Amino acid sequence: MIYRSTRSEHRASAPEAVLQGIAPDGGLYVPESFPDFDWQGCLRCPPTEISARVLAALLPGCGDAEGLVDKAYFGKFSTPLLCPLVRVGGLWSLELYHGPTSAFKDVALSVLPRLISEARRRSGIETIHILTATSGDTGKAALEGFHDVPGTEITVFFPADGVSPVQQAQMVTQEGSNVHVLAVEGNFDDCQRGVKEAFAQIKTELPAGAALSSANSINIGRLAPQLAYYFMAYAELLRQNVIRLGEPVDFSVPTGNFGDILAGYYAKKLGLPVGRLLCASNANRVLTDFLRTGVYDTRRPFFTTDSPSMDILVSSNLERLLFDALGGDTAEVCRCMDALSREGVYTVPEAAMERIRESFVGYTCDDARGRSMIRSIWEQQHYLCDPHTAVGFAAAEDYLAETGSKTPLVVLSTASPFKFAGAVLQALGVRPHGDGFRQMQQLSTLTGLTVPEKLRELSRKKVLHRDRIARSAVTEAVRQIVRGER
Numbered sequence: 001m002i003y004r005s006t007r008s009e010h011r012a013s014a015p016e017a018v019l020q021g022i023a024p025d026g027g028l029y030v031p032e033s034f035p036d037f038d039w040q041g042c043l044r045c046p047p048t049e050i051s052a053r054v055l056a057a058l059l060p061g062c063g064d065a066e067g068l069v070d071k072a073y074f075g076k077f078s079t080p081l082l083c084p085l086v087r088v089g090g091l092w093s094l095e096l097y098h099g100p101t102s103a104f105k106d107v108a109l110s111v112l113p114r115l116i117s118e119a120r121r122r123s124g125i126e127t128i129h130i131l132t133a134t135s136g137d138t139g140k141a142a143l144e145g146f147h148d149v150p151g152t153e154i155t156v157f158f159p160a161d162g163v164s165p166v167q168q169a170q171m172v173t174q175e176g177s178n179v180h181v182l183a184v185e186g187n188f189d190d191c192q193r194g195v196k197e198a199f200a201q202i203k204t205e206l207p208a209g210a211a212l213s214s215a216n217s218i219n220i221g222r223l224a225p226q227l228a229y230y231f232m233a234y235a236e237l238l239r240q241n242v243i244r245l246g247e248p249v250d251f252s253v254p255t256g257n258f259g260d261i262l263a264g265y266y267a268k269k270l271g272l273p274v275g276r277l278l279c280a281s282n283a284n285r286v287l288t289d290f291l292r293t294g295v296y297d298t299r300r301p302f303f304t305t306d307s308p309s310m311d312i313l314v315s316s317n318l319e320r321l322l323f324d325a326l327g328g329d330t331a332e333v334c335r336c337m338d339a340l341s342r343e344g345v346y347t348v349p350e351a352a353m354e355r356i357r358e359s360f361v362g363y364t365c366d367d368a369r370g371r372s373m374i375r376s377i378w379e380q381q382h383y384l385c386d387p388h389t390a391v392g393f394a395a396a397e398d399y400l401a402e403t404g405s406k407t408p409l410v411v412l413s414t415a416s417p418f419k420f421a422g423a424v425l426q427a428l429g430v431r432p433h434g435d436g437f438r439q440m441q442q443l444s445t446l447t448g449l450t451v452p453e454k455l456r457e458l459s460r461k462k463v464l465h466r467d468r469i470a471r472s473a474v475t476e477a478v479r480q481i482v483r484g485e486r
Helices: 014-020 047-058 065-073 105-108 112-123 135-145 165-172 188-202 220-239 259-269 286-293 318-325 330-341 350-357 367-381 387-403 417-427 438-449 453-460 471-483
Strands: 002-005 009-013 030-031 083-087 089-093 127-133 150-157 179-185 210-214 249-253 274-281 295-297 346-348 360-364 409-413 469-471
Touching: 002 014, 009 014, 014 210, 014 220, 014 438, 030 318, 047 065, 047 417, 065 083, 065 112, 083 220, 089 220, 089 387, 105 112, 105 135, 105 220, 112 127, 112 135, 112 150, 112 210, 112 220, 127 135, 127 188, 127 471, 135 150, 135 165, 135 179, 135 387, 150 165, 150 188, 150 220, 150 471, 165 179, 165 417, 165 453, 179 188, 179 471, 188 210, 188 471, 220 249, 220 259, 249 259, 249 387, 259 274, 259 318, 274 387, 286 295, 286 360, 318 330, 318 350, 330 346, 350 360, 360 387, 367 387, 367 417, 387 417, 387 453, 417 438, 438 453, 469 471
Parallel strands: 089 409, 127 150, 127 210, 150 179, 179 469, 249 274, 249 409, 274 360
Antiparallel strands: 002 009, 002 030, 083 089, 295 346
């Protein structure tokens, strides 16, 4: 299994790709070709074995996949199913938030630290510095996975005023001798840009025996585990006799950085009968407009919304899809990425867009519509969802109204509603009271649902990280951490 960069002929083994995170030329690692995969046999397995088989296929050489997965998930998820599939009216909700941080990132970020540790051990590198930009959920999930892991330092950058109170509390209370958490005066795109610049500038300054890597979905080791839950959803629909083997299933995916939905596309590349992938955006609708016009244009207002993990204008993983749609034309990928960096906009040839539209379709849902979805789903189905998942349900509703499709449609439910209790309360027509912790209890009392234990514990934790830096100071902060000065 060989990986190559989206921007040049550079190639790497799976362990090298996981360890590096980003290719030396700034590109993202993609499979040179997808392996033959017994997808039908995979569907007969329990969830952890599905995950192990996917990892063994995509990341050979990164250790014993079965043992790695068992250690990654055992005792961390509140259900042995990992990602339960729940019927909600005429749709299905794939609940990805039953892990330690109550967000879908747990599925991958429980695995990634073990992948990186194994790759580090085999490479002889002494210390890996993990750099992570987060729009809310990745940060805590990465911190949870990497804290106190030998041979690693984990640094998370989050937008100072761009995450929910609960998301912020999860990060700034994180314990660990190898943990650094910094608020950035800007939005997620500023954090992500800063991390990429730090990669480019600091890799030549690292002391002997040190290396940089990433916990964002730009790291193939973070993306690969996410394919598994598409297989899990399909297997459960088979078990429930909703579909027959080989019939397609559509997925609606709340989308910001394009990693979660790209995992669905890669699952399709491995043989899973994935139909249409609905790219569900909030008011920051750059992806929706791109899918409809072929023009990716970030020159627009940035909105802070009820679904902060999707408040993104530069979706890094789209580069991987472009590479695929352009037939591996690295020069054209570079042209697009250079134009994005210089001008904030690029246009994709129509032939490539036609290939993209065979699998992807974009929809948008603003906060008002999202709150309406939360309320109507609760009142009609007695099912509570968070604002990100509501965007996914809205996209599903629009798609069905537009197409009349009879294909089973699964909405990826990406976070517990209690992580965004204030917005959910408002959606239900109730005024939130107090801080985020009181709002969680208020929501529990209103709905009769239980606050996840890890979220309940937050109110008793001490704030340990108070650093706030300018958007231009990310690289220098990383430099200081690498030198042991911060």
